[in-house]
Structure formats: structure tokens, C-alpha cells
Amino acid sequence: MTSILIRGRETSGLPATATVKAPPVTTAIEFRDVSKTFVTRRTSFSALTNVSLSIPRGDIFGIVGYSGAGKSTLLRTVNALERPTSGSVFVNGHEISALRGRALYQARQRIGMIFQQFNLLQSRTVFANIAYPLALAGVAKPEVVDRVEELLEFVGLSDKAFAYPSRLSGGQKQRVGIARALANRPDVLISDEATSALDPDTTAEVLELLKRTNAEYGITIALVTHEIDVVRSIADRVAVMERGEVVEHGTAYRVFSRPEHPTTRRFVSSVLQHVPSDETLDRIRRTHSGRLVQIAIDNPDASDPYLSRISREHGVDATVVFGGVSEIAAKLFGSLIVELSGDDRAVDAAIRDLARTVSVTEVPHG
């Protein structure tokens, strides 16, 4: 395995790395049975309990949970800002949780991090903020200038190079944060609630930038958020945390389309409001006399205009009365309630026809 993490240094001298089996090359981050207990004089608090999770290389991985679920603590073990009480964390095959001193500082230079409150240095210009990690890595002056200019270009802030952070908007500050995190060409970018202090428009802008970072540089992104919509819009994979444990994880499409754990269901239902509540359904039944069907849209064949087709071929009227379709991990997912009116037998045939493209269930009238 190539030593990307610790350039030009022998890692065999590190005690734990030699004895523990390293994760496969396709894994960017691996948490192996990670537990963390915070002990104060009187109490002890278990923030993480036996968390095991693999984040594939090149993925955007969302870790979602309510506050206090332990997701930030988990994320902070990736660059050893937090050390596990037991268990280990691997980044690019190296056990980061076993590193100390210089080896750790050098490993951290290859792990970018962005923060909710941006954490820029107020006493330095935008340029100097982005140049700071380059100076840490010992990059030569002329190279620093080129790299900073390149990064400013990438985040669209070339005109703000010599402004101080206090003069920037929240979105601009986060873009500086991203440029700074990317300065040393990291393999992994970790994001701790990076959009939670931003308004919806700016959030979308920053998420777009993270997507580009992932697509153009192939950087693995692990992001922690309590905003499920952030995960829906950019994550390939999701882990849901509760009380220091991962209660469910999988591809974003699977987790959103078929949530299993109650907490996941709560999260998903807060953004995907395609399915009517019982009261809404009653109201729909009262106001619509035709037969009602519920169509589950699960990444359907886009070339089939199923609604207009059955209407034309079977001579029934089709009206959408409730529902919605969302994009999850670039696939369509949703649910529609459609009123079909016309001859009873024609409607029966239409329903059978529909079922060939999408999954249909008839909603009984009261």
C-alpha cells in the first residue's frame, strides 16, 4: 500500500500499525469498534459505543443524528482531535488513533477539516488564511502564491484575497474554510456541521462546492449534520446515529426509500412528505369520488409516460391529488396519489397496465 498519509516516513516504527490488520485500499476511513467515554470528576458520559463503520474512497458520506448523538465526536476521531477510549480509526490504511507528536501533525496536514463557525484566523487576510496550512507543510513561497491563487479561483473568491474574514459573508467565510482545507491536497475532507450556520441559499452554494470538490479532486468527504436535507442532496451513503451508536447505515437511496430504524424514519419523513397522513387521506376520499391509487415512484423508467399513456389507451381520466417526487443520490423517489375516473372495467385495466412500470396499490374508499 502506498504511504500517502505520511509522506517520506517509515510507518513501520509505529507500534499499533504493525500489529493491526489494515483495512482494504478502497476504504478511506474505517472506524473499528470505536468507543469514547468522557470522564469528569463526578460523572462519566459515554459519547460513542462500539462504532464500526467503513467509508469507501471517493464517497460523500453523511453522518446524521440529533444533537448529542455523538456524530461530531466520531468525526473528530478522524483527525485525532478526539481519541477513542477503545477501538481504532484508520485513515487511508494508517491507524491515526495510534499516532502522536510529529507523525500526527503530518498526518493531519493531509486531512482537511471545515467547521460550523468557519474558524478562520481573524488577524489574517483570506490569502494568509489559505496560505497558513501550506506554510505548516513547508511549501516554498512562490509555490504558495500559485496554490493559493488556484484555490481562490476554485472557490470563486479571487477578488477577496486581501480582505479580512470579518468583511466576508457567512457563505464566503465557509468557502475560504474549504479552500484552506484543500490547500495541502488532502485525501479526506471532514465537515462538522459546515452548513448549519448558513441560510438555505448559501447552504446550497456550499454543498455545490463540496460536490465539485468530490467530483474534481476525488476527495472522500465525511460530513456530519443534523440537517437531513443536506444528506439527501449530496451524500452517496448515510449513517444515522443515536446515543453514541450507529443505528442504521447504507446507500442514501436505500436509507431514504426504505428507512428501517424509527429515528431514520423520523428524519426521512421530515424531508420526504410524499405520503399523506390519515387525516389528509380522509379529506382526499371525501373530496374525490373517483378511484384512488397510490403510485410508488422508485427510480422509474423515465422513457415511459405512464400517466398520459394509460389515460389515452384506456379512456380514463387521471388526476394527481397528492404526493411528491424527490431526487436522492441522483435517482428519483416519491409517491403519488392519483384519482382515476371512468368506466370501472377500464380503470381496472389501467391499474394493471400501470403496475408494469411503477408499483401501484389501490386506496380503498372509506
Added chain:
Amino acid sequence: MDEAYFTALIPRIWQALAETGLMVSVSFLLAGILGVGLGLLLYASRPGNLLENRVVFGVLNAVINIIRPVPFLIVAVSIIPFTRLIVGTSIGPLAATVPLVLVASVAIARISESNLVAVDPGAVEAGAAMGASPARVLFTIVIPEALGPLVLGLTYIFVALVDATAVAGVVGGGGLGHLAITYGYQRFDWFVVGVIVLILIVLVQSAQLLGNWISRRVMHA
């Protein structure tokens, strides 16, 4: 008030001003170096900080807390043997700088400590996340981020030093304070007292203006 009065007074004011200037600048310079150094040590050795050391922090903390509440006059008088040991005399502006340095150092130590502690923990964390060593974080993040308020704190101490030199004048330090006491308090010459007070006000005002200007230059919040 005739011409002879002024020809006698003006050189005395000049001399007193020079003595005050000497006391303030020497003690400010030495106390600045000592005090900021102690402040850094206090900050770094603080429980939970980068070079956590309970013994160093505890001892420094106790020493500072013992010196700070003692009135300057009592400090000046009680360390006379120490002053003699260092400058060879206990009279004159140079002798007065010894207790001035001592008192100002501990005050600056406290002010620097609190300014360093007030630096955004997020900035410190970002430094660690980027791979800066604790010492590097201290010198390239904590100190630059604290510089604006630190300059204002030092300005405050500078003004307090001008005030303390007046007290030093009473115990043989010379300077403007001594002149004001001998003319005003002992000879009821309120004109001289007025002139000296005016000079002190101008001195303090310009120091404050300069301090504000510098802190604005280094602070970009």
C-alpha cells in the same frame, strides 16, 4: 508671578518630565517583556492547555495574587533592600523603576493571560486540525489573534505606570509627581500643580490615542 519665577520653574519641569519619562519608559519596556512572558507561561501551563503544568501554573498564580493586591507605596518601601541590591541606591528615578517593573509585570501577566484565554477556541482547534504543533499554535495563532486587545491592555498599564510614578515621586523617585507634591502640597503653588496635571493629561491622552491606533491596525474584527 514674575520672570524669575518662570526661569526657575521651567527647567525644573523639564527635568521632572525627563525623570518621569525615564521611569515610565524603562519600567514599561522591562515589565512588558517580563509580563507578556509570564502571561504566556500562565496561559500555556493552564489546566487543559497546550503545555499543561499544574505546578508552574499554581506557583505563578499564587505569586501574582500575592503581589497584586498590595498597594504600590507599600511594595516600593518593602522591597528597598532588593532595590539597593540591584541599582545600588533607593533614591531617584532609576531606583523607582525596580518596584514599578515588579508591579507592572504582574499586572501585564494577568492582562495578557486573560487576552490569550479569550482567543476563539475554534481558531486554536483549526490550527491543531491543520497539523500545527502546540507551540506553533501558540505563536502563530493565539498571539496574533490576541494582539489587538493585548495592545489595549498594555496601553492601560502604561497609563497606570504614569500614575504610579507620581506615587514613586513621594518616596524619593523624583519626576512630575514629586514636583507637584513639593510645589503644590507643601508650598500651596496651585499654578505649578495645574501645569503638571495638564502635562499628565496630555501624556495619558496621547498614549491612549496611540494605543487605540495600534490596536486598530492589528485587529481586523
